[in-house]
Amino acid sequence: MSLSAVHGTLSSLKSCQVDIGTGMDIVTDVAMDLAEAQDNNINPGIKEMEAMILECAKLDREINYFVDVVQQVTSEVNSQQLEAMFSLSAKVKEQFTERIARLSDAELQNHQKVVAFKESIKNSLSQANQEPAENMEELDEDIAVTQSQVNFTCPLTQVAMVNPVKNKKCNHNYDEGAILNLIKTKHSQKKKCRCPVVGCGNTDVKEADLILDQVLRRKIQSQKRQGNRT
Structure with missing residues (x-):
């Protein structure tokens, strides 16, 4: 061979x-x-x-x-x-x-x-085990407001994330490919990678600090499906 x-x-x-x-x-x-x-x-x-x-x-x-x-x-x-x-x-x-x-x-x-x-x-078990609220309509409204406030846009690409990851240190989300490219670029320049979210004090984003955010990914996919239906 x-x-x-x-x-x-x-x-x-x-x-x-x-x-x-x-x-x-x-x-x-x-x-x-x-x-x-x-x-x-x-x-x-x-x-x-x-x-x-x-x-x-x-x-x-x-x-x-x-x-x-x-x-x-x-x-x-x-x-x-x-x-x-x-x-x-x-x-x-x-x-x-x-x-x-x-x-x-x-x-x-x-x-x-x-x-x-x-x-x-x-996270899923924690949400599922929560006691039902007495006023379910009020709870549904709160959930709807919370979901509408979730930012699905990557702070780097300014478009909806495809594979969102969460930073364990500052809890900010980014698209996986975008943040890994930024980390690689900064390291090639012998620099630390600052969190791209405006106002964040995390000045050293590392690949080891990133975890896949499956919950957010599901929300993004759900929103996309709803958008396709409408």
């Missing part, structure tokens, strides 16, 4: 990661629906979905490890060193096995989408 074919395979694996991420989002949405249903029989279902999320996180990490190892090993040779190509498979297998052996449960628990799953379920 040529190095170009290897790189093509790695690109396919990275595409698979996108599909895995989409699947994890779908599982989280279904789990949130169960949590919001206030059904006493939902806990086993949510536990099963959490197990699915963890399995997906493990697969995602394994793909990351495999891609990293292959890139590292192939960077040591070039297409002219044909004799070295025969030993690549063994090197990749050995290093990949070592990396997988070090994969811990704690690392899986810290996977961004696993954290987002747990946060989303926690």
